Amino acid sequence: MTETPEETKPEPAAQASEAKSAQPAKPAKPAAADAEVSRRGFFSWAAVAWVGFTAAAGGCLTAWGRFMFPNVLYEPPTSFKVGPPSDFAPDAVDERFVESNGVFIVNDQGQLYALIAICTHLGCPPNWLEAQNKFKCPCHGSGYYRNGINFEGPTPRPLERAAISIDPDDGQVLVDKAQKFLWERGQWDDPSSFLTA
Amino acid sequence: MEAIKSIINFLSYPEWSFTLSLILFGLAMWSKALWTKAGGWIMLILITVFFGLSLFDPNFFVVVAKPDNVPIVMMIYIIGFFWWYAMYKAHQNDRRIEAGEPTFEKSESEDRIFTWPDLVFSEFICMVLLTVGMVLWSILLKAPLEEPANTSVAPNPSKAPWYFLGLQEMLVYFDPWMAGVVLPGLIIVGLMAIPYIDTNKKGNGYYTFKERKTEIVLFLFGFVILWSELIVIGTFLRGPNWNFFGPYEYWDINKVEPLVNVDLSEIIWIKILGVGLPGHWFVREIFGLLFTAFYFLVLPVLLIKNKFIDGFYQKMGPTRYYVGMFLFLTMMLMPIKMYLRWFLNLKYFVHIQEFFLNL
Numbered sequence: 001m002t003e004t005p006e007e008t009k010p011e012p013a014a015q016a017s018e019a020k021s022a023q024p025a026k027p028a029k030p031a032a033a034d035a036e037v038s039r040r041g042f043f044s045w046a047a048v049a050w051v052g053f054t055a056a057a058g059g060c061l062t063a064w065g066r067f068m069f070p071n072v073l074y075e076p077p078t079s080f081k082v083g084p085p086s087d088f089a090p091d092a093v094d095e096r097f098v099e100s101n102g103v104f105i106v107n108d109q110g111q112l113y114a115l116i117a118i119c120t121h122l123g124c125p126p127n128w129l130e131a132q133n134k135f136k137c138p139c140h141g142s143g144y145y146r147n148g149i150n151f152e153g154p155t156p157r158p159l160e161r162a163a164i165s166i167d168p169d170d171g172q173v174l175v176d177k178a179q180k181f182l183w184e185r186g187q188w189d190d191p192s193s194f195l196t197a
Numbered sequence: 198m199e200a201i202k203s204i205i206n207f208l209s210y211p212e213w214s215f216t217l218s219l220i221l222f223g224l225a226m227w228s229k230a231l232w233t234k235a236g237g238w239i240m241l242i243l244i245t246v247f248f249g250l251s252l253f254d255p256n257f258f259v260v261v262a263k264p265d266n267v268p269i270v271m272m273i274y275i276i277g278f279f280w281w282y283a284m285y286k287a288h289q290n291d292r293r294i295e296a297g298e299p300t301f302e303k304s305e306s307e308d309r310i311f312t313w314p315d316l317v318f319s320e321f322i323c324m325v326l327l328t329v330g331m332v333l334w335s336i337l338l339k340a341p342l343e344e345p346a347n348t349s350v351a352p353n354p355s356k357a358p359w360y361f362l363g364l365q366e367m368l369v370y371f372d373p374w375m376a377g378v379v380l381p382g383l384i385i386v387g388l389m390a391i392p393y394i395d396t397n398k399k400g401n402g403y404y405t406f407k408e409r410k411t412e413i414v415l416f417l418f419g420f421v422i423l424w425s426e427l428i429v430i431g432t433f434l435r436g437p438n439w440n441f442f443g444p445y446e447y448w449d450i451n452k453v454e455p456l457v458n459v460d461l462s463e464i465i466w467i468k469i470l471g472v473g474l475p476g477h478w479f480v481r482e483i484f485g486l487l488f489t490a491f492y493f494l495v496l497p498v499l500l501i502k503n504k505f506i507d508g509f510y511q512k513m514g515p516t517r518y519y520v521g522m523f524l525f526l527t528m529m530l531m532p533i534k535m536y537l538r539w540f541l542n543l544k545y546f547v548h549i550q551e552f553f554l555n556l
Contacts, residue, residue, distance in 0.1 A: 102349045117349060122373050124351045127438070131451050138353035140368045141439030143456065152456040153439075154369055154376075156548070156555055184550050 076101050081172040085195065088112055088173075093128050093146060103162055103175055104128060104135070108147055113194040114162040114175045115148045121155035135159065149183065158183040161193045202254065206443025209434060212539040215426075215532070222422055226414050232284040240277065254445045260433055264338045269359055269432045276425050280417070286404035287413075294405070302403040353437045353450065362431030363424045369439065370534045372545065372555035380527070387524040394521040396512055411506055419528050458544035461485045478549050485547035489556060492530075497522035 080101055088094055094105040102125070103114040115135075117125045124139035134151075135144040142153030149158045163179035166172070173195065181193035188194070208214060230236050248270065251257045261270060290300045298304070310316070343352065357365045367376040399408035406413060434441055436448035459468075465484050466474050475481045497519055501510045510518045537543035547556040 099347065099349050122368065122377070124355055125349050127353060129438075129451065132453050136438040138351050138438055139355040140365065141456075152458055154371065154373070154544075156372055156545075156553070157550065 078178040079174065079176040081167060081170075081174055082114075083173060084171055085112060085166070085173055093130070095128055097175075098125070098128075101175070101177070103177065105173075105175075106146060106148070110196060111194045112164065112173070112196075114164045114177075115159045116162050116177060116180065118160070119155060120150070120157045120159060121153070126159075161188060163192045164195055165192060166195065202445040206446050209443045210441060211430065211434075211535070214430075215535065218422060218426055219532075222418065226417070229288060232281065232288045234285070237281045237285065240281065241274075244273065244277065251444065256447050257444050260444075260448075264341045265356075265359070266432050267338060269429060272359075272425070273429065276421065280421065283404060284406060287406035290404050291407040294407070300403040300405075354435055354439055356431065356435070359428060359432060363427040366427040366431045366435075367531065370531070370538055374553065375556060380531075383524065383527055387527075390520065390524070394513070394517050394524075396517065411509070415525065423528065423531055456542065458538070458542050460544050460548040461488070461546045462548060464541065464543070478551050482547050482549055485545070485556070488546055493523060493526060496526060 080097075082094075082097055082101075082105055088105055088107040090107050091109070092107055094107070097103050097105060098117050102117045104117055105112065105114055119126050119137040119139065119142055121137060121140055121142045124137050126135040126137040126142070126144065128134075129136050133146055135146075135148070137143070137153065137155070140154050142150060142155035144150050144155075144159050148161070150156075161181040161183075163176040163181070165174050165176070167174045179192070181187040181190055208217065225231055228236075231240065248261070252261065260266060286301065290302075293300055356362065364376065364381060367380060370376070371380065395412060397409050397412060399405060433444060436442040436446075437450040437452070440452050440454050442448055442452070461484060462474060462481050466472055466481070479486075500506065500522065501518075509521075513521065534543070545555045547554065549555065
């Protein structure tokens with residue numbers, strides 16, 4: 001182990017000393033060296049290099065940007081129909097669309113609304129516990145009443161509502177998750193955040 | 198037997214088990230008998246007997262024997278062993294220093310030792326043994342794989358990797374921004390800052406407890422109680438819906454635990470003063486803001502004369518002292534908040550939804 005480094009060491013040292021001994025001869029040359037690459041020439045090459053680098057980096061960025069918008073998205077559509085309003089029993093929480101679309105359809109005190117099944121604490125999907133009449137998050141124990149208002153655990157705000165309306169063509173309930181209604185901004189009074197059954 | 202089990206179940210609820218562990222931690226740091234060979238053996242036997250007998254309980258067995266949780270049982274033993282070993286050596290050295298003898302490390306060798314072979318060789322042996330252990334482990338205990346991921350279904354309970362369970366426990370008590378970003382960031386930065394804050398040169402290259410009592414107690418409090426114990430709690434005692442379950446309790450998904458949390462502003466304005474919440478956030482949260490200002494600005498000054506950290510201000514100077522104090526007080530927010538949640542159902546000291554600023 002210890003012997004080999006000693007054997008190899010002299011070489012770099014020798015090279016270094018050669019390089020050093022070669023350098024003192026150079027001061028005579030600089031004029032010639034300058035003549036080979038002029039100041040103007042250097043800058044035009046540097047410009048070419050920079051343009052090339054920028055173009056390559058820009059190309060990579062563009063490709064990356066395009067990657068963010070795939071041709072096909074294997075995601076459920078944000079706007080979907082959940083059946084006629086008569087499907088939803090009064091004072092019940094409908095869990096049929098949680099797995100496919102991530103919303104609870106709640107029929108509560110004559111109002112029908114869609115609660116987005118994402119905990120407002122850190123984004124886990126909460127479960128509906130019928131026996132306890134509450135939504136409960138399995139990750140940190142946040143709890144919400146049937147209407148989505150938070151009351152226990154660490155979550156700072158209520159669940160969000162998705163836009164809900166009646167499709168004029170076939171009378172089905174249409175949920176649009178692209179539009180959200182936040183309680184703390186007073187948006188739950190918005191007529192598109194609920195249906196009056 | 199059932200009576201003993203229900204007593205242990207009751208005592209393991211966080212308000213009692215945490216209090217108990219604080220008392221035990223204090224006693225352990227104060228005790229000398231524990232950090233002897235006999236003390237170490239007794240603790241080892243006690244823990245093993247507890248685990249061994251408890252394994253006969255089906256509910257305990259289900260949780261402990263999960264492939265996910267086996268390393269945490271190992272962790273309890275490993276932390277216990279290294280804690281005991283360091284304190285054992287430290288107390289031995291303290292006795293030697295008191296008698297005017299050289300420390301154990303000095304008496305072993307006055308010189309420094311070589312990296313190769315002294316260090317590298319033992320590292321190599323450790324590596325081989327660890328690899329063998331990992332291979333055997335991966336053959337004997339199957340990786341706990343689950344069904345393909347689905348964004349709208351989370352396992353119940355959903356647990357972070359074991360080393361993050363302390364953080365997950367923290368998230369139960371704090372706003373996600375605080376517990377997920379600010380406090381973990383402060384933990385990392387604070388640990389990195391220790392060498393610049395700690396001016397006590399004693400204990401460099403040898404074990405000692407007497408010469409740096411405060412430093413060791415503070416560090417162990419953070420590491421053993423606030424980090425490791427919370428990992429153990431998160432692993433063994435948190436069940437479905439992140440409810441708390443005693444070690445012999447069945448993980449009932451429908452367990453009802455009423456937890457209505459209220460903010461400090463609601464406690465003061467509504468419960469005590471009997472008026473409604475003021476409209477403007479600054480007036481509403483004034484008590485929480487005053488508490489925070491007092492806690493971080495006035496308390497460090499008041500604590501200068503505290504017996505436990507007496508002389509630290511003189512040794513460290515104002516800047517170091519304040520930075521160290523700030524980190525210490527931030528750490529202490531965790532147990533304070535836990536107790537306030539358990540006994541007063543406090544949610545946040547400061548709850549400014551307007552800016553998503555919650556403490």
